[in-house]
Amino acid sequence: MPELPEVETLKLGLExxxxxxxxxxxxxxxxxxxxxxxxxxxxxKVLNVLRRAKILCINYERDLSLLIHLKMSGQLIYQGxxxxxxxxxxxxxxxxxxxxxxxxxxxxxxxxxLFFNDQRKFGWIKLVKTNELGILSHLIFKNLGPEPLxxxxxxxxxxxxxxxxxxxxxxxxxMDQQVISGVGNIYACEALFISKIDPRTKVKDISxxxxxxxxxxxxxxxxxxxxxxxxxxxxxxxxxxxxxxxLDHAFVYNKTKKPCKSCxxxxxxxxxxxxxxxxxxxxxx
DNA sequence: TTAAATGTTTAAAT
DNA sequence: CATTTAAACATTTA
Numbered sequence: 001m002p003e004l005p006e007v008e009t010l011k012l013g014l015e016x017x018x019x020x021x022x023x024x025x026x027x028x029x030x031x032x033x034x035x036x037x038x039x040x041x042x043x044x045k046v047l048n049v050l051r052r053a054k055i056l057c058i059n060y061e062r063d064l065s066l067l068i069h070l071k072m073s074g075q076l077i078y079q080g081x082x083x084x085x086x087x088x089x090x091x092x093x094x095x096x097x098x099x100x101x102x103x104x105x106x107x108x109x110x111x112x113x114l115f116f117n118d119q120r121k122f123g124w125i126k127l128v129k130t131n132e133l134g135i136l137s138h139l140i141f142k143n144l145g146p147e148p149l150x151x152x153x154x155x156x157x158x159x160x161x162x163x164x165x166x167x168x169x170x171x172x173x174x175m176d177q178q179v180i181s182g183v184g185n186i187y188a189c190e191a192l193f194i195s196k197i198d199p200r201t202k203v204k205d206i207s208x209x210x211x212x213x214x215x216x217x218x219x220x221x222x223x224x225x226x227x228x229x230x231x232x233x234x235x236x237x238x239x240x241x242x243x244x245x246x247l248d249h250a251f252v253y254n255k256t257k258k259p260c261k262s263c264x265x266x267x268x269x270x271x272x273x274x275x276x277x278x279x280x281x282x283x284x285x
Numbered sequence: 286t287t288a289a290a291t292g293t294t295t296a297a298a299t
Numbered sequence: 300c301a302t303t304t305a306a307a308c309a310t311t312t313a
Contacts, residue, residue: 002291003292069293070291070292071291072291072292073290073310119309120308120309121308121309122308122309123292167301167302172303175292177293184292185291185292186291230291232291233291234290235290236291273304276290287313290310293308294306294308295306296304296307297303297306299301299303
């Protein structure tokens with residue numbers, strides 16, 4: 001599920017709960033989901049929680065950092081000291097943790113727990129040594145493009161980054177994590193609608209005026225995503241087990257044959273770069 | 286029954 | 300060699 005807004009939603013949730021807690025126990029139900037020796041984290045204290053691109057990073061004392069990628073169906077759910085989890089139970093949770101897609105369970109010093117669920121098992125958690133320059137300098141982040149919500153990310157940066165993908169369809173190009181980090185299928189579709197660009201347009205055919213519009217569209221869609229707590233298609237829920245509401249506000253994603261919110265033309269679905277791509281054929285001509 | 290699903294990597298084809 | 304497409308990962312749901 002996770003694109004930048006979903007991972008950011010989790011980051012905001014976890015940073016209110018984890019810092020200061022110590023790991024008491026880690027139960028690995030699916031070894032592929034946890035690629036490290038759980039014992040290394042025994043009794044270590046959580047310092048802080050960061051996000052880079054779609055990767056979540058929990059920093060511990062003693063130069064240890066836990067990196068988490070949720071891929072398509074990962075969930076992180078926090079269960080406080082109280083017995084029940086806050087928020088609405090979803091089909092997945094059935095109000096009970098763990099469930100059949102629970103892959104890893106973290107238990108903390110105050111008896112609270114963090115569940116890592118991942119139906120499709122694409123997601124991973126790995127433990128790395130915090131780089132002396134800070135975890136964000138780690139190799140894993142080396143090839144990632146700039147963070148689109150940082151001030152440094154101007155429309156000129158966007159244009160420059162896209163220069164090596166001139167022949168690629170713009171929608172495929174902005175989903176390339178080496179061009180910009182954090183934009184996935186949902187927000188790519190939404191950003192292109194906001195900037196009124198046909199997703200099939202080749203990068204080389206985009207004018208400066210359109211680069212500015214696109215730059216604005218990417219930022220707006222991501223910020224709206226965070227504002228509404230992310231997108232829930234089927235799996236995403238926040239640390240409290242609640243769904244994200246962004247898709248209720250989406251313009252085109254998953255709106256095939258529904259009228260465009262701007263011009264009433266039916267939204268079309270095509271395939272680009274192997275992914276479902278939604279757009280308004282009139283507004284994005 | 287078949288297709289598609291929020292992501293990324295690798296192989297194969299063009 | 301560059302670019303594009305497909306497959307793989309694993310599971311569920313429409």
